[in-house]
Amino acid sequence: MASEEGIIGSLLLILILVSSGPKLSESARIFTLINDCKETIWPGITPGENFNGGGIELKPAQSIVFTAPVGWVGRIWARTGCNFDKNGNGTCQTASCGSSLKCTASGKPPASLAEFTLAAVDYYDVSLVDGFNIPLVVTPMNGRGNCSVAGCDRDLRTSCPSELAVKSGGKTVACRSACDVFDTDEYCCRGVFGNPITCHDTYYSRIFKAACPTAYSYAYDDPTSIFTCSGTDYVVTFCSARNQTVCTYHNNKLYCNESNNSEMLVGLWWPLMLALPVMINLWR
Numbered sequence: 001m002a003s004e005e006g007i008i009g010s011l012l013l014i015l016i017l018v019s020s021g022p023k024l025s026e027s028a029r030i031f032t033l034i035n036d037c038k039e040t041i042w043p044g045i046t047p048g049e050n051f052n053g054g055g056i057e058l059k060p061a062q063s064i065v066f067t068a069p070v071g072w073v074g075r076i077w078a079r080t081g082c083n084f085d086k087n088g089n090g091t092c093q094t095a096s097c098g099s100s101l102k103c104t105a106s107g108k109p110p111a112s113l114a115e116f117t118l119a120a121v122d123y124y125d126v127s128l129v130d131g132f133n134i135p136l137v138v139t140p141m142n143g144r145g146n147c148s149v150a151g152c153d154r155d156l157r158t159s160c161p162s163e164l165a166v167k168s169g170g171k172t173v174a175c176r177s178a179c180d181v182f183d184t185d186e187y188c189c190r191g192v193f194g195n196p197i198t199c200h201d202t203y204y205s206r207i208f209k210a211a212c213p214t215a216y217s218y219a220y221d222d223p224t225s226i227f228t229c230s231g232t233d234y235v236v237t238f239c240s241a242r243n244q245t246v247c248t249y250h251n252n253k254l255y256c257n258e259s260n261n262s263e264m265l266v267g268l269w270w271p272l273m274l275a276l277p278v279m280i281n282l283w284r
Contacts, residue, residue: 028067029118030233032247033076035062037134037239042092044103047072053102057084058238068118076114077107078134078238080173094133094166094174109249110166110174112136112152112215114236124234125226126151127216130210132160133174136242141247143232150227152212153241159211164204178204180211264265 031051035041035058048054058064062137068074081093088101094149095111097103107113110131117123122143126136137151157165160175178187185191189199199220201209209217216225235247247256 007156027070029070029072029122031066031068031076032233032235033064033066034235034237034240035059035060036237037078039080040082041134042082042084042101042239043236043238044077044079044095044097044107045074045076046097046103046106047074051076054081054104055097055100055102057082057086057101068116070118070120072116072118074116075106076116076236077111078136079107080133081168083247088143093168109180110148110176114151118232121145121228121230122232123226123228124150125216126214127213127225128152128156129177129210129216129219129221130178131175131177131180132156132163132208135239137237139235139237140227140229140232141235143229146227147232148214148227148228150214150225152215154207154211155239156208156211159207161204161207178202 020248028043033043033056038060040057040059042055042057045051045054050072051066051114056064057210060281077095079092079095079097082090082101083092083094084090084101090101092098095103095107095109097107110133112132112134113130114136115125115127122140123137124140132152135151135153135155137149137153139149140147156175160172162183164178165172165174165175166176179189185193186199187202187204193199199218201218201221205217205221208215209221213224216222245256
């Protein structure tokens with residue numbers, strides 16, 4: 001369960017960003033990105049026109065809010081161990097999209113991916129097909145339909161098979177996919193294995209699936225891995241439990257997923273509103 005301090009911080013930032021930003025279209029989707037990791041991360045987003053050009057820095061316990069129009073089809077992931085200069089040029093230990101803070105291409109595997117197709121009915125998932133570098137959870141809010149929480153909240157770096165492990169300084173920093181390591185048609189679901197009839201789970205994908213049952217473990221792992229929802233907002237949380245309290249702000253109302261913290265959140269509302277006028281506008 002989220003700490004009181006963490007929830008307060010997330011609520012403050014959500015309220016600040018949305019109240020100080022432009023009015024939202026009814027068809028826009030609100031994306032709240034939250035870093036619950038103990039380390040700084042650098043989320044990458046493609047296409048990134050609606051997301052600060054495709055890349056940001058998030059320190060531990062920080063959040064940021066973006067909006068994306070219906071029709072946006074893209075992916076969000078976290079880069080770790082990055083070092084960027086004042087011009088936004090640098091390198092990352094995992095999931096680099098090149099040498100720039102702002103991504104114009106997908107992250108280099110291994111990377112945990114959140115994928116979205118925004119339409120009348122949205123499709124979304126968390127994929128480990130390209131491997132794993134950090135826990136990632138997607139929580140839909142205010143939507144209609146299935147609207148299940150997707151993602152992987154287990155840290156697969158601690159249980160990654162040695163043949164898939166990416167190490168730095170003796171520490172496992174990411175877990176590669178079997179396709180990336182062995183490059184066979186069977187593991188990569190290509191050639192004669194390039195369809196859902198012949199492409200099946202493998203020893204390695206089953207390890208991923210056992211740890212993260214609501215994330216893609218191989219290319220055709222659709223039935224338990226892809227979700228739909230209409231008119232929803234999304235909270236994308238890094239290093240979070242799937243049942244953690246998360247909140248979003250929509251049409252001048254605060255919404256939080258069900259939790260035992262509901263009374264606390266109501267009690268926090270007026271102090272937060274009183275604090276808003278003195279907060280810094282972080283949107284610009």
